[in-house]
Amino acid sequence: MELMEKVSSILEYGEICDHCLGRFFGKRSHGLANAERGRALRVAHELHADLPHAEPVSEACWICSGEFERVDAWAARAAGALAGIEFDTLLVGTKVPPLMAESEEMVWSDLSLRDPEPLKAEMNREVGKAVAVKTGKTADISRPDVVVILDLAAETVEVQINPIFIAGRYQKYERGIPQTHWDCRLCRGKGCPECDFTGKQYPDSVEELIGRPMIAAFDAENAVLHGAGREDIDARMLGTGRPFVMELVSPRRRCVDLAELEEIVNASARDRVGVTLSGWADRRTVQSLKSDKAHKKYRILVEIDGSVSQDELRTALDQLKGATIRQRTPKRVSHRRADKVRERRVIDIEYGGTQDDAYFIDVVGEAGLYIKELISGDGGRTRPSLSEILGKDARVTSLDVMLVETGYQGE
Known part of the structure; x- marks a missing residue:
């Protein structure tokens, strides 16, 4: 089927916006935005069919229901949701209602379209660019600090804050401290008289002694210690210390001086645990640490x-x-x-x-x-x-x- 025939068939489904019309051929003619591509295809169709030019009617697009007219509104809501969170890079994701996804997939299948771009991809890109302008931050597909999720059906915005990883070594000077938090064996963390309703088998762990001041510094939800192996609870860890990576979960702050943080942790855990922080890390560092046979x-x-x-x-x-x-x-x-x-x-x-x-x-x-x-x-x-x-x-x-x-x- 020739291009103009496919455009004519698409227009017969119902009122469609330039964004969605252009998206059906989104991987052609690089350098054009989908709205520009759709407008050009609409005019070309009119010329090809010798039809008078007609402005799009006010009816909502049968594919996106007018969501692309709300890009600025979505961007404003996303920027509001990001207020108070420190970040440099961001990524926008979109949850598309099933009916929207089924509608465009039906057209792809009916007309055997080979070059379409999904609604989700354009929404991610267009809102992402608008949020970047409003916040002054940078979009990053590979390793964003935050991910903003748009739920088109629920009309909600959710922010997922990616973790921060810090590498270092720890020494454990006191016997009787486990490396990581242990739930109470009796209540499995729910709290009971046996554990004094703490839910913990032991009052403290290396993970908690290092993690508590880090959680405060990064305004994080939690801290998870990944160690290069572990020592027995009744053993000390001396000498040069054990390599570890601390994962800070959902940190609302990211700009923390590690030298100052090291001092804070060592002062907080004095005579029990000590750390030397060597720098920022990532999830690949954790995988390497765990797979290394020391x-x-x-x-x-x-x-x-x-x-x-x-x-x-x-x-x-x-x-x-x-x-x-x-x-x-x-x-x-x-x-x-x-x-x-x-x-x-x-x-x-x-x-x-x-x-x-x-x-x-x-x-x-x-x-x-x-x-x-x-x-x-x-x-x-x-x-x-x-x-x-x-x-x-x-x-x-x-x-x-x-x-x-x-x-x-x-x-």
Whole structure:
């Protein structure tokens, strides 16, 4: 079907605005706005059919119901919804009523149109340009700070604020603090007498100690910590700290000085948790952090039943150095981990001195090596172990993580 025949057929459906007429051929003749393209097609049709020029009647367009005449009104409502939110870049999205979408899709199918642009795409673009002018901000399709959603049927505007990500390392100086918030095991976060109606298993977490001042600084709804692994609740995280990325959810402020923020967090969590913030990050940084298999260095204090000389201990440790350890999921985590056998390597292990009747041991292990079970043997579930080699029961009484060595490019 020739172009003018298709235009004539479209006009026969009913009154249609220049925007919608132009959109049916929206991927042709680059450089024209759809309204300009539609006006030109309408005039060309009149010339082709030798019809007198007629101004469009006041009837609403049967496709868009006059929505393109309300672009400025939608932009004003969007700009109002954005008031009080800090952002540099924006994107507009549109929820199109099913009847509108079905109407234009029917024409595409009936006339086998190959170059149409959906109503949603033009509405996004035209309102987006108008909002950018009103706010003085920039439209960004790939990584906007905020997304404005227009619901044409409900006549509402919703603002979605994209998260902010901050990379850094944390140290945990106090034992007994989990890395992230744990819901109360009994009430699952609802609040009960057992948890003093807090909904929490533990009063604080690394996530909350770092997150609370960050939430205040960014006027955010929440803060979610993504760590490069995690230490046991009874372990400290010392040395250079553990790499992490903090995700600030729906932040109404984005212009925060990270050096000042670091000072605020460290003052707030003093003697419990400390941070070094290295810069801004993104979701790809989180993915890289999570996928990286980091080696870790531990300093542990070990008690051994019965007498053991330093030479005997060093000889036993030499047998573990470089060894591949077969570990069945430890009993202490079997309720939340799949029951399987994992193989992990002891990269290095050294005797580090004594404290009272216990022994300091420094261990460097592959990611996923269970250190407590490497010492105790976990009833034969970990082999070889220090207990098995010595022929004596041994156990870890304290554990500190000294180094988390990652290769991710976010530090």
